[in-house]
Amino acid sequence: xxxxxKIRPRVDMPMQDPTVRCTNFREVALGYxxxxxxxxASRCLQCKTPTCQSGCPVEVDxxxxxxxxxxxxxxxxxxxxxxxxxxxxxxxxxxxxxxxCEGHCKLAPTGKPIAIGRLERFVSDSYYxxxxxxxxxxxxxxxxxxxxLKVAAIGSGPSSLTVAGYLAARGIKVxxxxxxxxxxxxxxxxxxxxxxxxxxxxxEVEFLKKQGVEFLTNQVGGMTVTIDDLFAQGxxxxxxxxxxxxxxxxxxxxxxxxxVYSANEFLTRVNLMKGYRFPEYDTxxxxxxxxxxxxxxxxxxxxxxxxLRLGAEKVSIVYRRTKNEMPxxxxxxxxxLEEGVCLECLAQPLAFEGDDAGNxxxxxxxxxxxxxxxxSGRCRPCCIEGETYVLPVDLAVLALGTxxxxxxxxxxxxxxxxxxxxxxxxxxxxxxxxxxVFAGGDIVTGSATVVMAMGAGRRAAKVIARRLLGEE
Amino acid sequence: xxNTIVKKKGLIxxxxxxxxxxxxxxxxxxxxxxxxxxxxxxxxxxxPLTIADTDPQAGTITIVYMVLGKTTAMLEKLVQGDDILDxxxxxxxxxxxxxxxxxxxxxxxxxxxxxxxxxxxxxxxxNRVVAIIGARSKDxxxxxxxxxxxxxxxxxxxxxxSYGHKGFVTEVLAKRLAQDAHVGEVVGVGPVPMMRAVAxxxxxxxxxxxVSLNPIMVDGIGMCGACRVTVGGKTRFACVDGPEFDAHSVxxxxxxxxxxxxxxxxxxxxxxxxxxxx
Numbered sequence: 001x002x003x004x005x006k007i008r009p010r011v012d013m014p015m016q017d018p019t020v021r022c023t024n025f026r027e028v029a030l031g032y033x034x035x036x037x038x039x040x041a042s043r044c045l046q047c048k049t050p051t052c053q054s055g056c057p058v059e060v061d062x063x064x065x066x067x068x069x070x071x072x073x074x075x076x077x078x079x080x081x082x083x084x085x086x087x088x089x090x091x092x093x094x095x096x097x098x099x100x101c102e103g104h105c106k107l108a109p110t111g112k113p114i115a116i117g118r119l120e121r122f123v124s125d126s127y128y129x130x131x132x133x134x135x136x137x138x139x140x141x142x143x144x145x146x147x148x149l150k151v152a153a154i155g156s157g158p159s160s161l162t163v164a165g166y167l168a169a170r171g172i173k174v175x176x177x178x179x180x181x182x183x184x185x186x187x188x189x190x191x192x193x194x195x196x197x198x199x200x201x202x203x204e205v206e207f208l209k210k211q212g213v214e215f216l217t218n219q220v221g222g223m224t225v226t227i228d229d230l231f232a233q234g235x236x237x238x239x240x241x242x243x244x245x246x247x248x249x250x251x252x253x254x255x256x257x258x259x260v261y262s263a264n265e266f267l268t269r270v271n272l273m274k275g276y277r278f279p280e281y282d283t284x285x286x287x288x289x290x291x292x293x294x295x296x297x298x299x300x301x302x303x304x305x306x307x308l309r310l311g312a313e314k315v316s317i318v319y320r321r322t323k324n325e326m327p328x329x330x331x332x333x334x335x336x337l338e339e340g341v342c343l344e345c346l347a348q349p350l351a352f353e354g355d356d357a358g359n360x361x362x363x364x365x366x367x368x369x370x371x372x373x374x375x376s377g378r379c380r381p382c383c384i385e386g387e388t389y390v391l392p393v394d395l396a397v398l399a400l401g402t403x404x405x406x407x408x409x410x411x412x413x414x415x416x417x418x419x420x421x422x423x424x425x426x427x428x429x430x431x432x433x434x435x436x437v438f439a440g441g442d443i444v445t446g447s448a449t450v451v452m453a454m455g456a457g458r459r460a461a462k463v464i465a466r467r468l469l470g471e472e
Numbered sequence: 473x474x475n476t477i478v479k480k481k482g483l484i485x486x487x488x489x490x491x492x493x494x495x496x497x498x499x500x501x502x503x504x505x506x507x508x509x510x511x512x513x514x515x516x517x518x519x520p521l522t523i524a525d526t527d528p529q530a531g532t533i534t535i536v537y538m539v540l541g542k543t544t545a546m547l548e549k550l551v552q553g554d555d556i557l558d559x560x561x562x563x564x565x566x567x568x569x570x571x572x573x574x575x576x577x578x579x580x581x582x583x584x585x586x587x588x589x590x591x592x593x594x595x596x597x598x599n600r601v602v603a604i605i606g607a608r609s610k611d612x613x614x615x616x617x618x619x620x621x622x623x624x625x626x627x628x629x630x631x632x633x634s635y636g637h638k639g640f641v642t643e644v645l646a647k648r649l650a651q652d653a654h655v656g657e658v659v660g661v662g663p664v665p666m667m668r669a670v671a672x673x674x675x676x677x678x679x680x681x682x683v684s685l686n687p688i689m690v691d692g693i694g695m696c697g698a699c700r701v702t703v704g705g706k707t708r709f710a711c712v713d714g715p716e717f718d719a720h721s722v723x724x725x726x727x728x729x730x731x732x733x734x735x736x737x738x739x740x741x742x743x744x745x746x747x748x749x750x
Contacts, residue, residue, distance in 0.1 A: 264695055
C-alpha cells in the first residue's frame with residue numbers, strides 16, 4: 001500500500017455556507033463538478049480484488065464506475081451503477097458510505113478513502129435525463145413487460161422501488177401500492193429537502209414509470225387491498241416493503257402536552273405536507289423558540305436542523321450518552337453542529353413540564369455519566385443520583401426510533417412475526433411464512449438505512465425473478 | 473372512478489352537507505367505524521372523516537361534514553361531478569359488533585352521521601338498536617329518517633325544546649338506562665363534551681360504553697402519532713388502535729386540549745380563505 005503521505009486528500013465537496021443554509025431548505029451539499037469528480041476518481045487504486053463492492057448492500061461495481069469517471073466517461077459509469085442500483089442519486093446522498101463502500105475501501109485505514117458516494121451522486125445527477133432502458137439494457141427499447149407474471153409491491157419506499165427496478169429491467173410488470181398520496185415512503189416523508197431534495201425522488205420514480213412500473217397511491221396495504229386480494233387479482237408474487245413507521249414514545253409524565261411531537265409527525269408535517277410553506281400549504285407545523293430533540297440518530301439530526309430552519313432560537317439535541325456514541329452519521333452530526341445545533345449530552349428525560357393550559361414549558365432531565373460497556377459494546381449511561389435539572393423548551397421532538405406498523409400485520413394474521421412484531425422473513429430470500437410473499441426493509445429488520453432496505457429488496461427480487469422466469 | 477362526487481346534499485344549509493363519493497374499493501372494504509382521509513388540493517392538508525354509510529353495489533361511500541375550517545370550506549365549494557383529489561381508506565379498526573341484545577347509540581351534531589353506520593352494523597348483527605340523537609334545535613337534527621328506517625326506537629333531544637326532549641341526550645340516556653336493565657352496550661359519537669357526558673352517564677350503570685374519537689390526524693395510517701390519546705393510562709393511536717375506545721378509560725381533558733394544538737393557525741388559514749373566496 002502507498003505510504004500515507006503520498007495519498008492525495010479527498011476532493012472536498014462544495015457546501016452551502018452554514019450561516020446561510022440554516023435559514024433555507026435548499027440542499028446543503030452542492031455536488032462535484034466534472035473536474036472535481038475526475039480528480040477524485042483518479043485517486044482510486046483500481047485494486048485487483050476490490051473490497052468496496054462487497055461493502056455495498058446492492059453490490060454496485062464501484063471499481064468499474066470509478067474507472068469510467070476517471071477517464072471522463074460518465075455515460076458508461078452511469079450504466080454500470082444503474083445495473084445494480086435503482087436509486088443512485090438517492091444513495092449518493094443518504095447512504096452511510098463511511099461504513100459501506102468507503103468503509104471497505106483499501107484506503108480507508110489511511111483516513112482518505114475514495115469518495116465513492118460523492119462520485120455516485122455526481123454520475124447520477126449528470127444523467128438524469130438519460131433513457132432508462134438504454135442505461136440498463138444498452139438498447140433504446142425496454143424489455144417487453146410480462147403482464148402474466150405481474151408482481152405487487154406494498155409500500156413505495158426504497159426496498160419496493162428496488163424490487164420494481166430489478167424486475168422491470170427483466171421484463172416483469174410491477175405494481176407499487178402506496179398508502180400516502182405521494183410516492184417514495186421514508187425518502188419523501190422522512191428525509192428533509194436539505195439532505196435529499198424531493199425532485200431527486202421524483203426523478204427516480206419517473207425513471208421507473210418509464211420502465212413500465214405502475215404506481216397506485218392512496219392504497220393502504222391490509223385495508224384498501226389485502227394480500228389475498230392481490231393473489232386473486234393475478235399477482236404472482238407480493239413484496240411487502242411497508243417500513244417501520246410507528247413512532248416510539250418515552251412513556252414519561254407530560255408526554256401529551258401541546259408542544260411534544262414525534263419526529264415522524266414533525267418531519268411529515270414539514271417534508272410530506274410542506275408545512276414550512278404554511279399558509280401557502282394548508283398543514284401547520286409547530287414552531288418553537290427553544291427546541292429539544294431526543295435521540296442521537298440521523299432522524300434526530302434531521303429534526304434538529306429542520307427546527308433551526310423553521311426559525312428556532314436554540315435547538316438542543318438531548319442524548320443519554322456522549323457525542324461519540326451517537327449513532328448518526330458523523331457528517332450529519334458535523335453539519336448540524338456547523339449550523340448551530342447544541343448538544344445536551346449525558347442527560348435523560350424524566351418528565352415534561354407544562355403550564356395550566358397544557359403547553360410544554362420545559363423538560364426535567366437526569367444528569368448521567370458513562371459506566372462500563374454493555375452488551376452493545378457502548379458504555380452504559382448511569383444516573384448521577386440527585387442531579388436533575390430543567391431545560392426550558394417550548395417544543396420537544398422525540399426521535400427515539402420506530403416500531404412495526406400494525407395495519408398490514410393485523411389484516412394478515414397468517415404472516416409470521418418475530419417476537420418484536422416485525423415480519424419473520426428468510427435471511428437469504430426474504431420469503432415470509434406465506435409462499436411467494438416476500439418482505440424486506442425496516443418491516444423485517446426494524447429501523448435501518450435506505451441502502452439496507454434496498455439490499456433486501458434486491459435479494460427478494462432476485463429470487464422472485466428466478467422463480468417467475470425459471471432462471472437458475 | 474377517480475373519487476367523483478356522485479351526489480351532494482345540503483343537510484343544514486351552508487354548514488353541514490352529505491356527499492356520496494364513488495370509491496368502489498373503499499365501499500367494498502369499509503365496515504362500520506372506519507374512516508377515510510381526504511385531500512382536496514396539491515397544497516391541501518389531510519383530513520379524516522368517518523364513513524357514514526356505504527353502498528358496495530353502487531361502489532359509493534357517504535361522508536357528512538360540517539364546515540369548520542379551510543378544508544371543509546373548500547369541500548363545500550365542490551359540486552356533483554367534481555373529483556376529490558385523494559380519498560384514502562378505509563382506515564381505523566372497525567366497530568366490534570357483538571350480539572349483546574340492546575345497544576343504545578347516542579349521536580350529537582355531525583356525529584349522528586358517523587353513529588348511523590355503527591348503528592346499522594349493530595342492527596345487522598341482530599341487536600335491538602335504540603338511537604338517541606340530539607342537536608341545538610329541530611332544524612339542526614341529522615339522519616333522523618335514516619335511523620328510523622332500521623332502529624327499534626329513535627329518541628330525540630333538543631337544547632331549545634323545539635323537538636323531542638328539551639335538554640341533553642344524556643338525560644334521555646340516563647332515563648332509559650334506569651328503566652331498562654338489559655342494555656348491553658352504549659355507543660357515543662359527537663362533540664368531545666357530549667362523549668364525556670355519555671361516559672359519565674353510563675359509568676354508574678357499568679355498561680360497556682364505546683366512543684369514537686376525533687383527535688388531530690396527519691397521515692391516518694399509524695405513522696406520525698399526532699392522534700395519540702391516553703386510554704386507561706396508556707398512549708394509543710386513534711388511527712390504528714381506534715378510533716373507537718372504551719369511554720370509561722379515555723382521558724377526555726387531554727383530548728380536548730390536544731384538539732386545540734393548532735387552533736390559531738387553523739383559524740388564520742380559514743379566515744384568509746374566507747376573505748379570498750367569500
